[in-house]
Amino acid sequence: MPRTTTVECPGCPPIRVLTFDVLGLVKVVEARAKQGGVPKVVERWGEPDTSRHVLAASINDSKFDPLLAVARKSGVTEVLNPINGDLRGLVPSVCQSDVQPEDDAIVGLHLFKKQISDSSSSSGNIVCSKVDGSENYALFGGKGVEANVWDLDKCTKIWTAKSPPKNSLGIFTPTWFTSATFISKDDHRKFVTGTNNHQVRLYDISAQRRPVMSFDFRETTIKAVAEDLDGQTVYIGNGSGDLASVDMRTGIQYCQHVLT
């Protein structure tokens, strides 16, 4: 079952997608034709083995030295070349020594272009994290943890979200962010998060602490949120296998794909 996907160079045909799955395989899927060609698995790297279950992946798509980092369940993080899958290097697990690698699963991974050591500490269960384009700011959210934005240079929390007020029935849903992304690579102030309660929220840290816009999407938890290059559209995916693309300025859904 595919778990994480990284897309490189979208917008220009052919589209090349790298998928990672429970068996630890990395597959390259390409769609050759301009408009909706059937995507085919072009290459397959690695042997199927569940101990190499991929948990998170991150790509650093620069012209000279593209790198792809893959975090596996066994605690090992590999750095691969995304063009042909060669192993470039291994990063041993950075978990604390008294915690089993399998329990303290790596939930988010970002490949830093520069060598910056990341140190952050917070209480609660962090489920999702994202670093913005210029790599100065990082965003964290989780179960019981409100969305926070940290400044990585100074390693301090600069902004915390506030949950929306009780709804008309008086019911308060506890906070549980399942995925988050900055809405564009340059702007660290606006970001979109998905919650366990099938809600998608847009926050603007320069405006207010409550979400600027929030809307519901179907009935199950929002598992993935990704931004488009144009800075306006956001793609969301939920637990039942439905995908949609939404314009964040207006909240209108462009299209929806329901898994059948």
Added chain:
Amino acid sequence: MAVKRKKSNTGDMIVPCGKEDSNSTEKKSNGKEHLLPSMIKNKEKRSAVHAQLKHQKKLEKRKKAKAREADEKRALEIGEEPPPRKIPRTIENTREFDETICKPDDEELFAGNDGDEFSSILKHESTSKILITTCRFNSTRGPAFISELLSVIPNAHYYKRGTYDLKKIVEYATNKDFTSIIVVHTNRREPDALLVIGLPDGPTAHFKLSKLVLRKDIKNHGNPTSHQPELVLTNFTTRLGHRIGRLIQSLFPQDPNFRGRQVVTFHNQRDFIFFRHHRYIFESKESKQSDSKATKGKDTKDEKSAQEKTVARLQECGPRFTLKLISLQQGTFDTKGGEYEWVHKPEMDTSRRRFFL
């Protein structure tokens, strides 16, 4: 008077239809599009034409079947090959192409099987231990069904539900080393859903239960013994079906006791899983020579066929029910926050020839 008027009315209406009829009966043999019974507005006349059509079809079918039989018999008598039997078109024959059907040389499938949640039980590394419980309000046929399930599935334990949360029950069961939980859900005093949760972090399958027949309602039923039964799983072809098959397999012990001569069958047909529990016995039967139609050519054949044949006689015991998969969720029971591997949506029922298991 009214009757006469009606007759005259129908008489009036019949006349133009009659003309149509006479014109189109010649065309009917060429193409049925010219007069279908549904085109006649008059109900009495329409039903009469329809009945006539059906009767004709029945006679034709009978004639064809007789001709086929006569051909076969003649061919056998002469000693030639009888003409090949035609294969009827069924919905299973014309099933839509499904790319998720498991292929026998799929190494990813085997690797996935090695690492999935059931592999430890299926590789004989641990034994299955089942916890059976119910929904909060359980009455009438529920308890009877549960007691029968306890006799079918070895190493199954029943606990009353009380008012515990299902997520808490999952925790308690994992602590006590159970391998799966079965929750029988009752609606309107009749069991109608089955929730199978694998432990410790196994998938949750939600089935719809129907057509439940308890042991006491089966004629000439047998009584199951405590031997471990054999398991027969048929027709789970797709990846999803394969996974469900392994889920069911993990409920039963992997070392059946053949001397107990009991078999539990889960047969999948058109996405419905039929559960049957039989006791079987092998018997040898001598087939006698057929007295009539013994020609010279046939004598040698008859001698060969007068041999012993072993047949298996079945006696049904235990409950009989059908299951249909509603959803398969990864992880233990968590409807709101869990990821679904497969969930049935009405948009999926695009064609009568499309099945998912």
